[in-house]
Amino acid sequence: MKLQHYYLLLKRNRILYWEQIRLKFVIVTLVYVMLLLQGRYQQQFYGIFYGVVQAPNDFVMPVQWFLMMLLPSIVVGDSFNQLVKIEYPLLNGVGLGMYVFSIFQIIAEMLFMFWLLWILIPGSNHYYWFSLILFLNVNLGTFIFSLISLFLPPAIVYFIAILLTMMTIADNNLPILSQFMLSRFDSNLMVNLINTVILILIVIILFSCIRLIEFTQIRK
């Protein structure tokens, strides 16, 4: 596929994607801005992304962190599923892998906007490495969420996303996911590399399953 045609594909899919998420995006952006402004005066970046280290026999719910992590998946919702199962068939001359990749790029663009809010609004941020790894991991996590949505009903996919986020909050040493919290973040390069490679492998495994999907979705 020529680069010029890939840009056209991106342009077409951007239109369809934003048609689906526009309202959710505006609401979530407003929620983020409010949370981040509140955090700016109280705890700055550190406090917002600190998360929690649970003490024995105690449970603390880090609401800000919970919302920061979960809301991107809420915005993406079922849009990836719709974009693939309804909007792809007319373009089946384009490789399905290339098509899915173009949607990943559009999701990454949206997450980049959220990430800019995360790092710019809270004021001083000395956690550059964490910020970068968080952006990468949130992207990979959202891709995984999107790919799973091709195979399972939306309610179950949301349930899985909430369950994983809650498990991360409850368990101080949950592999990979604990790295999403500043309080538990290990800045060791090797640890981050291994975590990211594992997430990339999950994306690749799910990506290789896209040949199994069936285009039976009903337009919403």
Add this chain to the structure above:
Amino acid sequence: MTQLVVELRNVNKKFRGKHVLHNINLKVYENKVYGFSGPNGAGKTLTFKTILGFIKPSNGEVIVEGKRIRKDTMFAENIGFSMQEYGVLGDKTATENLILLNMLNNNAETSDMSMQQLLSYVGLDHHNNDKIKNYSLGMKQRLSIAVALLNDNDILIFDEPTNALDDSGQEFLVALVNDLKLKGKTILISSHDKTFLNQVSDHIFKFNEGTIVGEQVL
């Protein structure tokens, strides 16, 4: 001798335990028009989607021009199709949509002129500059047919093309199918309208509850 272009061998499909296609066996030969009749939910659209590769049969084989769908190739390669559920961009004109689809599917540059000829062929030439979101259902149906004809494929699938068409639209469709047959196309067409199917078809498959319950050669 006429060539076999599409064959379904013992195709079954189950969705969440429900048997929605049941032992479908059919053969489609080139340059014939095949009508698919039956009530809603009879399995006509599902059969079309199976031929196109949009659905993977639970068992059985779908062969299009010698290639096993979802085995040798994921999607059927030489079939144009018109299905209302697969949409175009509402904020663009018909010409813009056709150019975009052609460029992306075929990596090819297209002139406005050739797209306008295609739109004229389906009777949409007076609406070149209208956005699709302002089209009536009948106009969207015609555009969907134009999309099916875009790549000049030898095999064409029209799913319920008579829906939303008025009398003149139906007359146009009969003329269009006859013209396409003269051009050597193989056409699979579903409709609730038996009179229409009798007018255009060489062979009719009658569907009910996910299976073929009868055939009629005209």
